[in-house]
Amino acid sequence: xxxxxxxxxxxxxxxxxxxxxxxxxxxxxFHIDYKNxxxxxxxxxxxxxxxMDDIEFEEGKIALKxxxxxxxxxxxxSEPQNTNGDLYEEVRFKDWLLDHPNCTPExxxxxxxxxxxxxxxxDQQSDDITLIIIKRxxx
Numbered sequence: 001x002x003x004x005x006x007x008x009x010x011x012x013x014x015x016x017x018x019x020x021x022x023x024x025x026x027x028x029x030f031h032i033d034y035k036n037x038x039x040x041x042x043x044x045x046x047x048x049x050x051x052m053d054d055i056e057f058e059e060g061k062i063a064l065k066x067x068x069x070x071x072x073x074x075x076x077x078s079e080p081q082n083t084n085g086d087l088y089e090e091v092r093f094k095d096w097l098l099d100h101p102n103c104t105p106e107x108x109x110x111x112x113x114x115x116x117x118x119x120x121x122x123d124q125q126s127d128d129i130t131l132i133i134i135k136r137x138x139x
Contacts, residue, residue: 003050004025004070005049005050006025006048007022007025007048007049008024008045009024010025010070010072012024015031017065017136018063018080019061019064019070020060020061021044021045021062022045022059022060023045023046024043024045024057024130025046025049025058027073028041028043028073029070029071029072030042030071030097031064031070032071032098033065034068034069035067038119040062041062042063042070043060045057045058045059045060046058046060064101067135067137067138068135069133069136070135071107071131071132072134073132074129074130076129077093077112082120082121092097096112096115097112102105105133105134107137
């Protein structure tokens with residue numbers, strides 16, 4: 001095969017507050033626990049879809065506790081470059097997320113994209129930016 005695609009597929013169970021997922025070669029999503037200042041990579045899955053025939057995928061499953069978030073994103077968030085050629089990078093992205101625990105998902109999206117644009121010192125995007133945030137409310 002000469003065509004393939006990365007894929008992150010998840011299913012939220014709102015009754016038992018779990019999130020099941022498969023990551024097929026995509027950028028790892030994050031599970032953020034703000035109370036413990038921790039980010040876990042959601043990387044269970046397998047290779048990219050279409051890279052080989054008969055690939056099996058491992059399913060991951062996490063509990064989503066009050067105040068925790070799941071962040072699913074494309075590399076358009078972590079790979080923009082500034083004028084010096086430095087990448088925004090995952091470490092900066094994760095630090096930014098941990099430094100903004102009280103933002104709503106909408107505020108996180110707006111402020112983070114502003115930060116990425118300020119870092120790259122350009123309003124021009126070199127890649128798509130996809131950002132999905134799932135947050136379990138407190139209480």
